[in-house]
Each structure stands twice: as C-alpha cells, then as structure tokens.
Amino acid sequence: MTDKTGRLFEGADWDFHTLQRIHDACEGVAKKELGLDVYPNQIEVITAEQMLDAYSSVGMPLFYKHWSFGKHFAFHEASYRKGLMGLAYEIVINSSPCISYLMEENTATMQTLVIAHAAFGHNHFFKNNYLFKQWTDADGILDYLDFAKNYVSQCEERYGRVEVERTLDAAHALMSHGIDRYPGKKKLDLRVEEKRAGRRRQHEEEVFNDLWRTVPKGATKSRSVLSIERRRKLLGLPQENLLYFLEKSAPRLAPWQRELLRIVRHIAQYFYPQSQTKVMNEGTATYVHYRIMSTLHKQGRITDGNFLEFLQSHTNVVFQPEFDDPRFSGFNPYALGFAMMQDIERIATNPEAEDREWFPDIAGKGDPMGVLRDVWANYRDESFIGQFLSPKLMRHLRMFHLHDDPEERAGIRVDAIHDERGFRRVRRELARQHDVGFIDANIEVVDVDLAGDRRLILHHHVIKGSQLNETDAKRVLQHLADLWTYDVSLIEVDANDKVLREYVVSPRPIPAAA
C-alpha cells in the first residue's frame, strides 16, 4: 500500500488514497500493538459549513427539526464568521459503524492525528466501556434517529407544528432529568423500540371505535382510600426520571406526546455516558493517538517535520493552564486524562515505592496495555480518578483543594494540598467534581395527590446549600406543569428535611383545546 520510501504522505496535501493508507497504517498499530477492539470505521470528509450543521444538532448526522437547533446554528455561525471560535478537527459518533467526520481543511498530519484519535481511540472506548455497553445501542442509534425525525415530522403534519413544538420545548427543558441513573432495566434496543412505536400506532388505529364513547359507564366503584405507601408504589415513586414519569403517568397527554417524551428521553439516555466519561474518553483517545503517531514516526512512515507538526497540536490539546492563568477554565479533560493514562503506563512498567503502596494491583505488572484496556472498560470519570490519580501526578500538577463557605468570613479555606496529609482528600474531591450525581440537581417526584387536586409534588434534595436558579426553575416547572396539566410543586429540602423553598406552578391554559 505504501510507496517505496514507506512514507504515508509527504507534505500537507492528502487525497482519498492517502486517507485509506493512513487509516490502514493506524489500524495496524492499533490492533497489533495496542490490542484495540473497534467498531468498523466510516470516515467522512466534510466542509466547515457541514461541521457547523453537525454542531447544531449535537453532532448527530440526522436529527428531528426544532427551532433550538436553529438557534445554536445561528450562534455558532456568527461566532465562527467573526473568528471567535475555531471548529473542531473532528466529530465522532458512537454508532456502529463508528462515523468520524474529518474537516476538509486539515493537513495530512492532522488527518492522521484525528483518525488515530477518533476512529481508534474514541471508537475503542465506545465499544468497550461498560457505561456505553449498558446504556447505548450503537447499532440502532442512527435508525432510531431516523425514526425520531420522521415521527416528529409526521406529528407536525397531523397535530400541528405549534403543538409539537410546545411538547418538545417542555421535553427539552426536562431533558437532563429524563435519565435512568441506575441500571436494572434491560438494555435499550432502539430497533425494537422503533418497531414497537409503529405497532402501537397501528394498533390504535385498528381498534379505534368512536362508538365506545357512548357506551354507558357502570356505576363508579367506591374508591377505596389508598394508603400513601400503596399509592406511591403503584406510581413507581419516588422517581427521578421526570420524563419517564410523565410519559407513563401524566393524566392528559395524547399518545403521540408520550411518544415524543420517550424519544427525547432515549436520546438523553444515549448521551448520558458521554457526560460521565469526558476525562476518560478524551484521555483514552489522546493516549491512543499519541501512541499511534509515535509508532508511525518510529517506523519512519511519518517524516520528522510532520511529527513536529503533530507534537505542536498535541501539546496544545493537552495544555493545562494553572488556576491563576487567565486562560484557566477548570481542568482540561484532555490534559488530565492523558496525564493519568501515561501515569498508569508508568506505574505498570516502572513503579516507585510509593506507587507500590498506593496501587498494589497494577504496580510493576508489566503489560501496560492490558491494564489500560481493563481501566477503559470498567470505570467512569468519578471512579477512575478516585482510584487511579497517583500522588506523583497530584504533585506534578500541584493540585490543591479549596473550600468556599459563604458563611466563612475569613475567606476561602485551603483545605488540602498535594502533601502526604492531603493526597486522599484532594483525590476524593476531584473525583466528586466529576460525578454527575453531584453536578446535576437531585430532583425527584415524590408524590401525587390523586384523591385531591392531583398536584404533583417534587423534591429537590439540596446538597451543600446550593439551590436552584430561580428564574430557570420557574420556567422549567412551567413546562412541567403544562405537561402534567395540573399544579406542580417543587420543594427544596436540605439534608435534615428542612424546607428551604417551595415553588408552586399552575399549567397555562391550552390555547386551542383539542
């Protein structure tokens, strides 16, 4: 496949044969040397405009239509045109085949980098990490998105754009609370999901008989008063997946509205693992591209000049500004992830006495790739940092922990630093910072007043005194109330069950009642 010199390419230009050669070379390294296991690759070359399109539909190649995507598009386009924002070199989609979008203006070196990064690094992570295995269905996602797109447009035709838009607006507002956080239900199979929706609609149409409405009802059964426990059990409460709860229990939603909620919920669930594995995912991909590029260079298939070009973009990507640097905006997941992967490699091959004490399982084990593959498969950010952040790396990055209590007059306390006393505390705090359980507000449905005014009661369990932003909370609750169609109340309680604040929102009247 390669030419006589064995080089994959010369200079910056590339064509589609070059891409194929690059891909094959990367594949060789990835499979033989790193032992990666990947979905088949599909590499697509796109323009800047198409990249902007992809940005606005959360990176997916197809999506249903909604104004908010148009808003994001307009926003990205404006900032791109003004030069405020560069575009990503690539976008990769967790699907099978794994689709990677490459920008046409990348140089040959950059194409090699992004193929190694996305088509092998991310791809391996998607296929092997337990969260992705558990929560996402890479085979079905594209078909499901296609189904969702068609379903939404059919609904628009049948029930009107305004109605559909209102339901989707509400569903989007609740999207971050439309996720099952705990496994237990069976894994989603999106293909089956799509067929099920079709069958249900068909069934409804077949059995629809307007006459039933005129059949006299029997005498109403005397309603036995349900005990609170029983009632909550029947409704599956407490329930933290608000969209699921509405889909199943909201009294006055039309079937198509429930289906829309279900679609939004499934998509939210699909993206859920990504938000929990930012550090690991990027760390893996960066580590993989670094290894592949180094190997290709060692084999003489990339020139020194091109390798230097690679190193420059690589160091830009893994740059971690310090906290007092104006460029600082939190930990860079690429930098932290890559540093930790390299650190694990070091511990496995060349440990110090300290590492043997901290990581008895992996220190000096040899086979760094085996250790890393195991880590990539079985951890998420929170547990990964909690287990594998080494004292050496903490010292190297000079990490310290600040505790900011508004009550404290003296200022912000330095709680722990990178010393013998602080290692474990710093590590625990950093792990918590990457735990979505702490990042997202903990809101759940606790009760419904079925016998009375059907008010829906939610609790927000306040952690560390951090309450909801009032304007946004009211707006989201308004959407929730519109779907529920009765009053909704949200109570913020602290750890001692003390009520901090209560919101009550009534549904807006539906302009054109169906």
Place this chain on the structure above:
Amino acid sequence: MAHIVDRRLNPGGKSLENRQRFLRRAKSLVQGAVKKTSQERDIKDVLEGGEVTIPLDGMHEPRFRREGGTRDMVLPGNKKFIEGDYLQRSGQGSAKDSGPGEGDSEDAFRFVLSRDEFVDLFLDDLELPDLAKRKIAQTESEGIQRAGYTTSGSPANISVSRTVRLALARRIALRRPRKDEMDELEARIAECTDEDERAALVAELEKLKAKSKRIPFIDPIDIRYRRFETVPKPVAQAVMFCLMDVSGSMSEHMKDLAKRFYMLLYVFLKRRYKHVEIVFIRHTDRAEEVDEQTFFYSPASGGTLVSSALQAMHEIVRERFNPADWNIYAAQASDGDNSYSDGELAGMLLTEKILPVCQFFAYLEVGESGGSAFDLSDSSLWTLYDRLRNSGAPLSMRKVSERSEIFPVFHDLFQRREKQEKAAP
C-alpha cells in the same frame, strides 16, 4: 474495512429549516432588531443583511441549574498555599468560577442574517397599495423556450451534436466503409507482390471507395435544428417616477431626505417586480428628465412650477410606459413651495392625468432639520394636495425633516392596512 466517504458535495443548508423555525419563533424580536439596526445604518447598506442582536429572553432554553451554597474545588498550579491558609474572596484569581458561566454571556444573542432574510423582515409588514387593480389588466408578453428538435429551421439553429449523432447511426446502419479499413487495404496493396492478389485487392478497394461515395458522411436527412416555442409570460415590471423640486429653496439636507425615500421605494419595488425602471424628473419652473447624478447633485435655480413636472411625467407615460403594461409608481419630493397661480393647473393634471394611471402616488414634504418650518402654516403645495385628498384623490402625503424619520414614514405609508387612503376607482 473502513469506508471513506466524501460528504463535501452533499447538499448544504441542512440547518436551513431549523434556522427558519428559529427566525419564525423570534420574529417579533428579530424584526425589532432589524428596524433598529437599519436606522443606524446608511441607506445604501441598509439592506445588506448582516449581524443583528436580539435579547435572548424569549429564546431562552431553561434547565434546572444550581447556584450558590458552599463550593469545593480542586485546582492545579499551587505555588505557595499550605493547608489551612485563607484566601481573600474579592479580587483574587482563585475565586474564578471553575465552570463556564452560561447565564451572563447569553442574555443578548448575536447572529448574522442573510440579505434576503434581512429584506424580508425589513419589509415584512409592508404592502404595495392597490396591487389588485393592475393584476387583472396585466398583459402577457411572449417569451421563448427550448422545445426539442425539428427537421427544418434556420442554419443558426443547427444542433451539431444531434446531427452528427444521427449521421453516425446512419453510416453504421448502411455499413459505410471506415477510413482505417481502406487505409489498411491500401497498405496491403503496397506490400503485395503477387499480381493476381493485387488486382483482387485493388478491385475491392475500388468497390469500397464507390460505396463510401454513395453513402455520404452527412446527409441532409441527418440534419436537426433546435426548436423553440413561444410561451406567454406575465409582465412583472414597474416604473418608478421620482419627481423633485430642485429650486434654490431645496437644501442639500432636503435632497438627502428625498434620496433616502426614493431608495427605500426602489428596494421595495424591486422585491415585487422583476424589472423596475426609474425615471428622474427634476423641475424648477420647467421640468426635464435627467440621469440620477444630475438629479441629486447638479445645481439648478429658478422658480417653482410643480405642474411642469406633472406635465413631463404625463408625457413620458404616454410615450414610453403604457399603463396597461406597466405598474406605475410616483413619488414627489418638495419643500412645499409652489407658485400660487400654478395650483389650479397642477391639481387638474394630477387628478385627471396622473392619478388614474398610477398605482400609487406619494408626496413627501421635506423640511430643514429641526423641523421648525412645520410650525408655520402648511405650505402651498401641501394645502393643495390636502384639498385634493379630502375630495377623494388617492394621494399619500407625509412630512419629513429628520433622517431618522424616513423609515418610520415609509413604513407608515406602506403599512398593511384596511382601505384607508384609497380612493374611488
């Protein structure tokens, strides 16, 4: 096995529909922003599209967000702190929020509108008055379009490719000997030593030559001509008359106001009609048709006779713009001076000759900046037109003295409304 796909040629504009939805939803906000932007701009670039800023309020996508409370953060790059130190809250780097603050950066939202989007929104609630009148009367002109091939026609319309194709087919069907066939035969004759064989070959060559003469390379029956068909085409053309008083009393400022108004009108007509002509008529005490440069910039002096301009317009219409074929719009700008004796004639010309053929006639009275002139009594021309209007003539008239008033006045004139300034047929 990897698939490598080139998506660059896929049709673009995938986000167009979402963008349209967004604009529709944000319409009132965007429209307000467009109006505001356009007031600050020069009229020349007013319709160039470009960036607008809208408040994000109605476009906000709410989420449950947490804020406040005690915060813990782990940061990199410790230089001098030890456990138990306290940092001052205000003004130190470490208090920087570690998460990107979304709330503040998004309360105003900037984005870029294309030229068409801009013009559409800019002129969205405006409407050309009295469009219905001419719609029925619109004549149809004839256009031509391609319609297949024909066996007869003018030589200019010969379709070479089609002709050659047919000729080739005919030659193959009739087995016309090909040139390389005969060349080969000749070569063999040249090499041939045996007399008998040579004679046979020569005979064969002669036969082929005769056959190729019988079957011509191109025969008249091969020739095809491109055929054209005439199709009726609705007329979509308008003429816009710009009448302006250029007597000494008109200052640069006043001319500038008029110019801006004409430009808006031009853009507006351009949006409706494929073809818009402009006729500039300037007048003092006599009128002349001039080009744009002269119209706006060349000095003139003299008295003021409005009727002269109206007469000129009437003649031009009669000569060049048949009202049945053209939608006629006229806008007159003046400071309002007119010689007293001219009123009668001008009024007559207007009501009897001009207004019946016009789609729309607007009178714009321009004043000095500051508007003090309008505190005085109405000008003679205004009084005249006002009287005509009250007696039912379809006249639109407004006064303008500031640049910023041009758009509102224009907007006011063309606003979609119930039949108000409409007159008898």
